[in-house]
Amino acid sequence: MGQGQQETVATSLAGAVSEEISASLAPVDAELERRYPGDPGTRQPVHTVYVPGDAFAADTLRSWGDRALAALDEHAPDAASFAAVLGLADDLAEPVYSRVRAKLEREPIEDLRIDFEDGYGPRPDAEEDEAAARAARLVAEAYAQGTAAPYMGIRMKCMEAPVRDRGIRTLDVFLSGLMRAGGLPGGLVLTLPKVTYPEQVTAMARLLEAFEKAHGLEPGRIGFEIQIETSQSILAADGTAAVARMIQAAEGRATGLHYGTFDYSACLGVSAAYQASDHPAADHAKAVMQVAAAGTGVRVSDGSTNVLPVGPTEKVHDAWRLHYGLTRRALARAYYQGWDMHPAHIPTRYAAVFAFYREGFEQAAARLARYANRAGGDVMDEPATAKALSGYLLRGLDCGALDIAEVARLTGLTRADLEGFAAPRRGDLTASAQ
Structure with missing residues (x-):
């Protein structure tokens, strides 16, 4: 048969067969779109910093940045000494160190949670009311003045009976204070801790729904994170993965699993x-969280270390190495966010993040450029891989590890191009597997 001969196309099924199958799967199609909308495409902070409600002040963000810089000045005053502590490659030492210092000066905290739970504890009602109202005022002022972190909000007390009313009231005082000060900021984030049953998540959704109705807000405007702190949130009494049910119980409001x-x-x-965070029990819990959240648009965050970088230089360096190693370990496992508990944790958080993105940057950029240009190479990439490559570059850009100019130079792509690859349509990914 000649190469130029036109093929005869034959079919055996009537068009009605395809129509019947499509009709039978329509509910499944709708369910897929509802349950698995994909990543929202918004920036994910690399960490969350928790500050007790009574300790939060107008200068908290700047204070943490200054204290982090002071820790560098005292314990690693130049790129070489910092690299020696963390084991950074020579070619990464200066770029990482300079970017860490610049980040601490420009944006020391990406996500701040004002804590009214464990970090705050039980207080007289009048005292907690006052602290919640004050937090709302300071957050509103920070956004109005352009000094806020990209994301800010509170962690309330949980939905368990002994503290439920207090948690609800604190949330009400805080949100009402924001509304009174001009409205809810775009970077608002709320955290619901110690969730054990999906019904507690549904209760949080009902609470936020009631607040939205009271203020004439768009339904679904307020989302929240679910904090995974109990065994029952991973494996329910009936043997099911409770965390998956919790995501659905949030009715589209869940933004993260922490x-x-x-x-x-x-x-x-x-x-x-x-x-x-590297204990086998932690790995199991986060693996279940990760699988449950995949495709839902809910992001997973790692936890924290309680080993603080304080004291003599030798102890600070030991704590830095531990924190750096845990952060790099989490990044390799696709946990792109974690908790930080002390200002001196911030330098190693950013060092780990920046090193992670910079050391793989050129290879990722080259692979994505070949894919975009349909050029050959030693790796055959598909749309799903292009999604991962572009997501990697976008996260590096968002946190400051990479600059758009260097990404554009190596990929030939704009940020809009990267976002297009990072959020392909479901059909594009399905077709790639065929």
Whole structure:
């Protein structure tokens, strides 16, 4: 048969067969779109910093940045000394160190949570009312003045009976204060801790729905994070993955699943000396969280380390190495966010993040450029891989590890191009597997 001969196309099925199948799968199509809308495409902060409600002040963000810079000045005053502590490659030492310092000066905290739960504890009602109202005023002022972190909000008390009313009231005081000051900021984030049953998540959704109706807000305007701190939130009494049910119970309001290192470890009976984010129990919980959240648009966050970089330089360096290693480990496992508990954790958070994106930048850019230009190479990439490559570059851009000029130079792509590859239509990914 000659190469130029036109093929005869034959079919055996009537068009009605395809129509009947499509009609039968229409509910499944709708369910896929509802349950698995994909990543929202918005910026994900690399960390969350928790500050007790009574300690939060107008200068908290700047204070943390200054204290982090002071820790560098005292314990790693130049790129070479910082690189030696963390084991950074020579070609990364200066770029990472200079970017860390610039980040601490420009945007020391990406996500701040004002804590009214464990970090705040039980207080007289009048005192907590006052602190919640004050938090709302300071957050509103920070956004109005352009000094806010990209994301800010509160962690309320949980939905368990002993503290439920207090948690609801604190949330009401805080949100009402924001409305009174001009409205809810775009970077508002709320955290619901110690969730055990999906019904508690539904209760939070009902609470926010009631607030929206009271203020004439668009339905679904307010989302929240679910904090995973109990064994029952991973495996329910009936053997199901409760965390997957919790995402659905949020009715589209869930924005994140945050792993609570120490509460979860204690719940399983892990000894205090071994409570860490790299414990096998932690790996299991986060793996379940990750699978449950995949495709839903809900992001997963790692927990924290309680080993603080304080004291003599030798102890600070030990704590820095631990924190850096845990952060790099989390990034390799696709946990792109974590908790930081002390200003001196911030330098190693950004060092780990910046090194992660910069060391893989050129290879990722080259692969994406070949894919975009349909050029050959030693790796055959598909739309799903292009999605991962562009997502990697976008996260690097968002946190400051990469600059758009250098990304454009190596890929020939604009940010809009990257966003297009990072959020392909469902059909594009399905077709790639055929």
